[in-house]
Amino acid sequence: MKKPLLILTILFGFVLSCNDSLCFIAKEPELDNKEFPIGSVNDYYYADLNAEINNEPRDDDYDYYFDVQGLPQGLDFFVNFRTISVEGTPLESGVFSITIYLDVDGPFRAAVDEEPDILCNYSTSKNYMLIIE
Numbered sequence: 001m002k003k004p005l006l007i008l009t010i011l012f013g014f015v016l017s018c019n020d021s022l023c024f025i026a027k028e029p030e031l032d033n034k035e036f037p038i039g040s041v042n043d044y045y046y047a048d049l050n051a052e053i054n055n056e057p058r059d060d061d062y063d064y065y066f067d068v069q070g071l072p073q074g075l076d077f078f079v080n081f082r083t084i085s086v087e088g089t090p091l092e093s094g095v096f097s098i099t100i101y102l103d104v105d106g107p108f109r110a111a112v113d114e115e116p117d118i119l120c121n122y123s124t125s126k127n128y129m130l131i132i133e
């Protein structure tokens with residue numbers, strides 16, 4: 001009877017732990033699954049998407065850092081806390097594969113007596129397709 005209890009205790013510890021080699025409950029940054037709207041050359045374009053940290057109720061207590069690669073000429077990105085906006089006036093048409101990178105740091109407002117939580121990952125990226133006609 002002691003052996004199954006010991007095994008369950010060990011497994012429960014692994015499920016709650018979060019390190020590089022083992023992470024069953026993913027606490028990590030995530031970008032929205034989103035389809036960007038189709039844009040037109042020489043017409044103003046705007047789209048935004050949000051970021052969060054899965055399984056982390058305090059995800060507002062982190063800093064979010066974004067980078068974007070692959071935007072067509074005329075478009076740029078802007079960040080407002082957990083929201084990234086792609087906007088501008090595209091100067092070229094085509095199908096563009098853009099990659100959005102996200103890094104997080106924190107939490108910064110954890111209670112003094114709390115042990116700081118450890119995320120499974122502190123960064124992520126996602127590829128999106130952007131069509132400009």
